[in-house]
Amino acid sequence: MFGMRHQRPMAQVLLICATLAWAGASQGRPMRVERVVMVMRHGVRAPIVGEAPEGTLTGDPWPTWPVPPEHLTAHGAKALVVLGRSDRRWLAGLGALPQRGCPAPGQVRIWTNTAQRTIASGQAFAEGLAPGCALPVGHRPPDEVDPLFEPLRAGVAPFDPAAAIASIQAYTGGVDRLAARLQPELNELDRVLGCGEAEACSPRRPSRLTPSADGRGVDLAGPVRDASGTAQVLLLQYAEGLSPGRSSWRAVEPDALKRLGALHAALFDVFTRPPYMAARQAGPLGRRVLEALDAPGAGGLDVFMGHDTNVTALAAALGVPLDAPGYAKGDVPPGGALIFVSLVDAAGNRSVRVCYQTQSPDALRRLSGRVSRSTIEVLGHDRDTIPFGEFQRRFREATRTDQTALH
Secondary structure (H helix, E strand, C coil): CCCCCCCHHHHHHHHHHCCCCCCCCCCCHHHHHHHHEEEEEECCCCCCCCCCCCCCCCCCCCCCCCCCCCCCCCHHHHHHHHHHHHHHHHHHCCCCCCCCCCCCCCCCEECCCCCCHHHHHHHHHHHHCCCCCCCEEECCCCCCCCCCHHHHCCCCCCCCCCHHHHHHHHHHCHHHHHHCCCCCHHHHHHHHCCCCCCCCCCCCCCCCCCCCCCCCCEEEEHHHHHHHHHHHHHHHHHHHHCCCCCCCCCCCCCCHHHHHHHHHHHHHHHCCHHHHHHHHHHHHHHHHHHHHHCCCCCCCEEEECCHHHHHHHHHHHHHCCCCCCCCCCCCCCCCCCEECCCCCCCCCCCEEEEEECCHHHHHHHHCCCEEEEEECCCCCCCCCCCEEHHHHHHHHHHHHCCCCCCC
């Protein structure tokens, strides 16, 4: 797997990511952007049924959401339109899209998962990216499972639950120890929920990791599973503008949300980051990313609109950190995206640069349009790019599923 490396100071990485068509730092050759691929999480949605588990106690009633469970909200759609406008300016500056008017037919290719929140997110992002151009947004029928985004559910890779559990336990040090390390955040969650009970406000079941009933995944029970969903609901409430209210949820401010985000991020330490899980979760979509980057004459932009699991799995396969202003390390906000940029120099040498793009909780809440784009470096490379052949080889190796290595 790729190794992790500390990111550069934020001001510097923002500049680098904003000026991708710069002269290569180590070889002095002018670089041209060939194509850009984005893997994005959907926008702000209403909570999933049971996301804040039954038995969670609060001092104030949960806010009422304006849409059905799991659906993208109107506010979430607006945030994606704003993001699309920002990305259009950025991509036009790179030469990947025209400065004005509609992109040429086929120049922008958007594919989403089949859930309402991903389809609607793709449509909203497309409208911001190219207003009035009716960019096509492709997806499978809503009743189908798309293996690009849900490979375990689709059963497209060999899966051994025992090997998966061994890999997870090795990666986390044991899910019970993972929960123990998060005790300060669990205590913070109880403070924020403010139920006033002597016992915990969030359920505290024993930690347990078992094969799923269909044999295609694993099930986690315990504090991390329960608290992670509640922490995510609190973030979604804030981004939607439902909390803090005039007389309720006063403790749910950005600093607290960032700390609580560690609970949500910990879920990916189980389901997407351990090597056995990362290879299977990232494999199908990762191969599509490589195909898009290597497509002859394609140019332009590919967007894959999915879920936080897709972003975290790809990052794990790449061995890169996900760290952004306003969020706990490893947590992926609504609209967060990994961006892959294919570059070529005058001699025909190709390389890849990877960026991480997010909007802060306040930017999502206020629809401010402020976007953070940071370049992620790959271990072993002093430059901000990696030769395409090496990127391709190492990424394929990290997503192989014909081996059962646990660690």
